Amino acid sequence: MPLTVATWNINSVRLRMPLVAKFLAEHQPDLLCLQETKCPDELFPEADVRALGYEHIAFHGQKGYHGVATFSKRPIETVEKREFCKMGDSRHLCVRFEAGGKPVLLHNFYVPAGGDEPDPEINPKFRHKLDFIAEMHDVQADTDAAAASILVGDLNIAPLEADVWSHKQLLKVVSHTPVETEGLEAMRTAGGWADLMRQHTPPPERIYTWWSYRARDWEASDRGRRLDHIWSSASLTPVLRDVTVLKQARGWERPSDHVPVIARFDLD
C-alpha cells in the first residue's frame, strides 16, 4: 500500500464538506491538506471529518479568510503553526507522521495571492506575497526533526512556462511575473525541495490546478494555471510513484476553483 498525500484549496471547508466527503471516499488519501478553509477553529467541522474515517485532524484557521487544515488516517502530531510576515494570518501548518517507520514532516501552506497590481511599491498585497516567499527560505527540506519532508499547498505562483495557458500573456499578471516565478524557484532550490509534480511530467507538457470562476466555460477556454504544488526532500524522490491532478473535480457541483493534487509514494 503506497503512502498517499493530497492537497486542495477548498475555498470554504464548511460550504464544500460534501465535496470533501466525495473526494475522500473515492480516493482515500492517507493525508489531505486543505487551504482557504475560511473557518474559525471553534467552528471547524471535526465530527464530519472523523465520520469519513479521518480521525486525526489539525487546523489553523481564522474568521472569514485563509486557513489551513490537515486530515489524516494515521496519527499526526502538530509541530508548528507558523505566523509569516507578522500579519496574524493562518497560512501555515506543519505536522509530523510516520511512514516507512520513519518520521516525516508535512508542511501545508497558503501563500498570499498578492492582489492585482504586480508592483510592490504601490500594492502592499504584492509586497506581502514577496516577503512571504522570502521568509519561506528558512523552511528547509532536510532537518533534524524528521527523515523526510513534504511541502504542499496553494503557493499562488505558476513557476514554469508550461504551468500557464499563455506564458506571454501572463508575464505581467500576478502569479506568473518573473519576480514571483524566480523568487519561488530560488526559494525551492535553496530549501532543498524537489518539485514532484514535474518529476514524471516535465515541460513542455502543461499542468494546471486552477481555473478561474470568471470564465464563461472554464473547460472550453482552458485558461488554467498550476498554483498548487507538492514538493519533497530528495530522500523521497526515489520512492515517488506518481502524481495525479484531479481535473474532473473542477466540474463537480458548486466546485472550488482549485482541484486536488495527489502524490503516491512507495512507502507504507
Add this chain to the structure above:
DNA sequence: ATGGTAGGACGCCTA
C-alpha cells in the same frame, strides 16, 4: 481594454 464569478458575512473585502 475590460469585466467577468465566488465566499464570508451583510457592506465590502479578498481571491
